[in-house]
Amino acid sequence: MTHLVQAIALGLLIGGVYALMASGLTLIFGVMRIINIAQGAFLILVAMLTWWLWHETGIDPILASVVTTPLMFGFGWVAYRLLLSRIRGSSASMSVLLTFGFALVIEGILNITAGNKFKSATPSYFEESFRVGGVSLPKAQVFGFLAAMAVLAVLYFVLTRTWTGRAIRAATQNPSGAALVGVGAASTAALAFAIGTATTGVGGSILSVLYPFFPASHYDWISRLLGIVVLGGMGSLPGALIGAGILGLAETLTATYGSLNWSTLVFYIVIMVVLLFRPQGLFGAKLREDTV
């Protein structure tokens, strides 16, 4: 029983972090129909930067996101203006090519500058745990989860309570309808891409503590994130949250009751089964009509 509670608790903690990482990917797809394959590389870039900040200054790696998040916001904005805006209106497959190339460039630069070896930020609480009634919750996981939830709450607030957020949602749901009320497609897209990229600022900092990484780790991360987003429904934020929770739970439950080696495979089996019955993912639109 304790095993089960432990597995579920850990699964949810990890799921919360996955949710944050996937939220940016799904937001970017929702607004721009860009499948940002470089999202994983952005995460590793931030993890590397965080590791370096922690190593040089001793700053807490998760707290380092206060530095990395605004940096990534600016990085995303510039990347959109210089690079991604050039493929506006092209098919989604074009965005896969472009962002895959972008990911390779980042990987190459990291290989040269940081070296091709595993790194992991290990703050003082790295091996400590909170004990809650027989269940042990690693501090790093708990802090990572809390940071992820805080950022998701801010994201939710921005999307639902501010004009910027309303414009982003409007452009996601109906681009021509948004143009009719004066929402500029280009500026909204740049902002959405910047916000989506900024989530990797926190996500990457958390990653640097929770998972050892090296430049090519981004392949592993982007496949997980794409899996989450496809499971939840491309472009759906609630879908990304649920998909992330399912991945987290599938991993920890399989690792507890089966074997660690099978933990990722189980998640992909879940995706395949879900897509057989709901090709649009869990949160495909359920309206009177698909579009109004």
Next chain:
Amino acid sequence: MLSLKGVVAGYGGGSVLQGVDLECAPQTITCIVGPNGAGKSTVLRVISGLLKPSSGEISMNGEAIADRSPDEILRRGITQVPQSHALFPTMSVRENVLMGGYLIRKDRALLRERLDMVLERVPIVATRANDNAGNLSGGQRRMVEIARCLMLDPKLILLDEPSLGLDPRSLAGVAGLINELNQAGTTVLLVEQNVRLGLGLATHGVVMEGGKVRLTGTATAIKDDPEIASLYLGGASGSSPGGPSSGGPSSGGPKTETTSV
């Protein structure tokens, strides 16, 4: 108020509009009729800036607007309600209407004032405020679409087929709203497949064919034109489908429009 001169525009290679001349006088309701593919909706898209004309002039109160972006045209008081798919399906009715005021978002007092005005004029915005727009019926959606464009207190409203897919009761509601807005001083330019309804609502009519304006005149004159009657209204009493009655400058009568390509 609104004037188009020799407007040529199209999608991809071809030109849908092949030199359109059109005038809308202040506080009129002008209805564009014509067969499918005549370029009726394209005229509206060109005016609202969603489609750039390749040549020709468009002016609003004397100011050229052909090169302006959609939001600049909105700021000049021209709003468009497209044929369908205009709302944000998973946003509430209230949020949808609020989005109509996106350009005045910084002026909270004005936004509040406009929202109150819209709530009063279009009651469904109040009664279904928290429902998702995607769950409304066709007629309700059309009312919300029109309500949304009122947030900018437009001088000119462009309506693309307001009757499309509406049952008679919803239709009466939408027609009533259009009339009310016009009486309050708004100029209306609409495109309508339902010629009888469109011309019945309008003060002026425009007949388009093959990307050009073929006839203009008062709505009554267009409706009574024997050729129009036979083409679109299912035959008129005892008229032969000859050429358009190229009558002289009899005031209000239909007159042929000479359009140059």
